[in-house]
Amino acid sequence: MKDNETAIEKILSAVREAPPVITPKNFADQVMSLTALSSPKDVIATDFPLLKLAWAASFVFAAFLASEVIMSARGFPSLGGGAEELTRACFSEIETIVTP
Amino acid sequence: MERNSCIGGISLSLKAEEDATCVRSILAGCPERFSELVNRYQDRVFAILSRYERDRGRVENMAQDVFVKAWRNLTKFNPRKAPFENWLSRMTTNVALNHLRVEKRFRNQLPVSQLGEGALEWLQEEDDSSPLQAMEAREILDHCMADLTTDEHLILTMSEIEGRTSPEISQITGKAAGTIRVVLHRAKKKLTDNLIRLQGSL
Numbered sequence: 001m002k003d004n005e006t007a008i009e010k011i012l013s014a015v016r017e018a019p020p021v022i023t024p025k026n027f028a029d030q031v032m033s034l035t036a037l038s039s040p041k042d043v044i045a046t047d048f049p050l051l052k053l054a055w056a057a058s059f060v061f062a063a064f065l066a067s068e069v070i071m072s073a074r075g076f077p078s079l080g081g082g083a084e085e086l087t088r089a090c091f092s093e094i095e096t097i098v099t100p
Numbered sequence: 101m102e103r104n105s106c107i108g109g110i111s112l113s114l115k116a117e118e119d120a121t122c123v124r125s126i127l128a129g130c131p132e133r134f135s136e137l138v139n140r141y142q143d144r145v146f147a148i149l150s151r152y153e154r155d156r157g158r159v160e161n162m163a164q165d166v167f168v169k170a171w172r173n174l175t176k177f178n179p180r181k182a183p184f185e186n187w188l189s190r191m192t193t194n195v196a197l198n199h200l201r202v203e204k205r206f207r208n209q210l211p212v213s214q215l216g217e218g219a220l221e222w223l224q225e226e227d228d229s230s231p232l233q234a235m236e237a238r239e240i241l242d243h244c245m246a247d248l249t250t251d252e253h254l255i256l257t258m259s260e261i262e263g264r265t266s267p268e269i270s271q272i273t274g275k276a277a278g279t280i281r282v283v284l285h286r287a288k289k290k291l292t293d294n295l296i297r298l299q300g301s302l
Contacts, residue, residue, distance in 0.1 A: 004292050012260050014237030020150035021159040028138040031167045
């Protein structure tokens with residue numbers, strides 16, 4: 001049986017000395033053909049709208065929350081309540097049309 | 101001596117500056133200049149990936165993946181944080197790490213029958229000084245590393261095969277230097293235990 005420390009060191013040293021996989025001659029061309037379909041700016045173009053949309057959604061939500069707090073503090077009906085009332089009114093209108 | 105190191109330092113920063121200029125030029129509308137970066141670093145990327153995978157085709161696919169990822173994330177590259185070479189090395193290591201994770205899912209402990217004749221002969225020899233070919237060493241190492249976690253595999257490879265220092269590994273993996281030392285110690289212990297088990301099973 002070999003001495004394990006020496007054996008491990010020998011294995012690692014042989015692996016260290018192993019030649020790496022040789023880069024194919026046309027490798028850069030292959031990469032360039034893969035990147036030719038898009039440009040880094042296209043990536044920005046697809047990344048940014050989603051980011052902007054997320055910001056816009058957060059802004060609308062924050063504005064809704066703020067208005068709810070202000071309206072309830074001043075004794076006005078809340079936006080949520082108003083929306084609910086409006087929905088109810090719409091449904092009752094539809095019901096009148098469907099069942100005269 | 102001092103003069104040489106000084107010149108070395110300047111040439112390094114010049115190279116980093118050259119890379120940064122190249123990136124700026126690509127982002128300003130000269131995408132063809134990306135081939136300069138590919139040509140400059142392709143051998144380095146292949147050398148790193150060869151430490152994690154033996155199959156030529158897979159290494160090539162992984163290298164393509166590295167450069168396509170670099171291309172897509174070029175807008176995120178900040179030359180003030182790290183030189184392009186380090187940024188690309190980190191990306192290469194991440195691709196290797198993902199590859200190890202996928203491999204681990206499908207590959208558990210390899211059967212002894214998968215070891216080549218040369219590797220088996222070397223393991224059975226009593227003599228410590230008997231020569232070991234790189235391919236055979238790789239087979240034995242892969243066998244002994246099969247049950248290492250991806251982190252252990254990565255850190256052991258970076259430290260013992262790539263020859264990186266703890267601070268370098270820490271910078272690339274984002275792990276604390278202390279954690280790296282612990283993981284490395286555990287990985288070496290597992291490696292030794294697996295070698296003993298392997299030799300015992302022959």
